[in-house]
Amino acid sequence: MKIKKFIAASMKEGKALVINELGEDAVILSSRVSRKTDGSNEEFIEIVAAIDENPVKEKKTQPKLPIPQMPVKDRHDAGLSDTIQIELQKSLYEISNRLNKFELVLKELSHNSRYKYSSYFGPIYGQLYEKLRDADVSEEFSLELIGNLYGRRNFEDLQQATSLTRRLLSERLNSMPPFLKSDKRLISLFIGTSGSGKTLTLVKLAVVCKMVLKGNVLVVSADSRKINGHDQLETFSTVAGIPFVSAQTTLDLREIIESETKRDFILIDTPSTNQHSDTELVELERLLNASYHDLLYLVGSSTVSKTVMRDVLLKFTTFKPSGLILTKLDEAVRPGQIIEPIIESGLPLAYFTTGQRIPEDIEAASSERLSELILPDFSESE
Numbered sequence: 292m293k294i295k296k297f298i299a300a301s302m303k304e305g306k307a308l309v310i311n312e313l314g315e316d317a318v319i320l321s322s323r324v325s326r327k328t329d330g331s332n333e334e335f336i337e338i339v340a341a342i343d344e345n346p347v348k349e350k351k352t353q354p355k356l357p358i359p360q361m362p363v364k365d366r367h368d369a370g371l372s373d374t375i376q377i378e379l380q381k382s383l384y385e386i387s388n389r390l391n392k393f394e395l396v397l398k399e400l401s402h403n404s405r406y407k408y409s410s411y412f413g414p415i416y417g418q419l420y421e422k423l424r425d426a427d428v429s430e431e432f433s434l435e436l437i438g439n440l441y442g443r444r445n446f447e448d449l450q451q452a453t454s455l456t457r458r459l460l461s462e463r464l465n466s467m468p469p470f471l472k473s474d475k476r477l478i479s480l481f482i483g484t485s486g487s488g489k490t491l492t493l494v495k496l497a498v499v500c501k502m503v504l505k506g507n508v509l510v511v512s513a514d515s516r517k518i519n520g521h522d523q524l525e526t527f528s529t530v531a532g533i534p535f536v537s538a539q540t541t542l543d544l545r546e547i548i549e550s551e552t553k554r555d556f557i558l559i560d561t562p563s564t565n566q567h568s569d570t571e572l573v574e575l576e577r578l579l580n581a582s583y584h585d586l587l588y589l590v591g592s593s594t595v596s597k598t599v600m601r602d603v604l605l606k607f608t609t610f611k612p613s614g615l616i617l618t619k620l621d622e623a624v625r626p627g628q629i630i631e632p633i634i635e636s637g638l639p640l641a642y643f644t645t646g647q648r649i650p651e652d653i654e655a656a657s658s659e660r661l662s663e664l665i666l667p668d669f670s671e672s673e
């Protein structure tokens with residue numbers, strides 16, 4: 292494998308340089324725009340590209356599946372002659388043999404497509420790349436991260452490379468501080484799609500506000516859409532000894548906020564909002580306008596796909612949330628796929644939730660912690 296850095300005035304010129312030097316099969320690992328430091332301040336593009344000098348040849352021939360010779364319908368085994376029985380068994384044996392081979396080829400193909408560029412990197416970078424892909428970090432983003440390190444660092448071991456990649460990830464994520472008690476009343480509102488964890492998270496935070504911050508807390512349910520929407524929150528609040536009120540309409544909500552002036556914290560639960568439903572988005576907007584909120588938390592499950600996370604973030608950022616609460620991290624198998632849309636959105640991480648215990652399973656968000664979940668130490672995960 293050969294890796295080379297190219298400097299060019301534009302991406303087009305850069306690509307031409309890469310093709311000219313490394314050929315059509317070269318892969319661009321990273322590209323970034325910089326400015327000259329010679330006083331001219333001119334922009335230039337820095338491209339890191341690679342070519343595999345010994346590419347793994349793809350198998351051109353695929354095994355042909357045999358056409359099974361099925362026995363004639365309604366003819367029982369007992370009625371078949373010995374010769375036919377033997378022939379039949381031979382055919383079945385042959386089919387199962389070929390299917391096994393076919394399975395092996397499929398496994399190899401799927402490995403090759405998952406770790407497409409493994410062979411481009413040396414042992415440490417190669418393992419790092421596979422680790423990123425295993426965490427479901429996209430092909431493109433894995434290469435970008437590796438491209439950022441390549442050529443700049445010669446890592447002694449994988450641990451060092453993992454730590455630095457985690458730092459790169461953390462630097463791209465934002466986070467915001469958790470609730471604090473102040474002289475001013477703090478109104479927070481929780482929004483998100485159905486089942487994302489709004490109600491449970493709100494209860495956990497209400498308990499933290501009461502028990503840890505020793506605040507005067509009021510819990511408000513504005514979820515009048517769901518049957519028993521208020522009941523669930525009322526039960527939780529009663530058990531936790533926290534005052535609860537329900538708002539049936541936006542006018543109700545406005546009146547509650549206007550009259551409850553002595554509270555330190557008011558936490559408002561909202562009905563689920565389907566990001567594809569214009570009606571629900573408009574309803575939510577009306578609710579937001581009536582709530583006088585200081586903080587607006589988007590509550591999003593970390594178990595969704597990259598596409599869903601991107602869609603949710605895109606639709607809900609129009610409401611200008613203060614931060615993102617990532618829930619169900621205990622259930623997320625490969626949280627690597629949600630990191631890209633979160634970085635793109637620029638939304639600060641506010642809290643993480645990691646289970647159903649109230650209030651234990653909530654923590655102030657930290658970029659480092661999320662990066663660690665995506666890229667754990669090798670010794671821990673292997």
Ligand SMILES: Nc1nc2c(ncn2[C@@H]2O[C@H](COP(=O)(O)OP(=O)(O)OP(=O)(O)O)[C@@H](O)[C@H]2O)c(=O)[nH]1
Pocket residue numbers: 483484485486487488489490491492514517562563564618619620621622644645646647652
């Ligand atoms: N494992 C796990 N489950 C969670 C977590 N947070 C919430 N849940 C569960 O997820 C389910 C939905 O949580 P809710 O708090 O009711 O979600 P919601 O957003 O209020 O739902 P809707 O009001 O129906 O839109 C419940 O079964 C919760 O117990 C978490 O961090 N981990």
Ligand SMILES: [Mg+2]
Pocket residue numbers: 489490491514560561
């Ligand atoms: Mg709810």
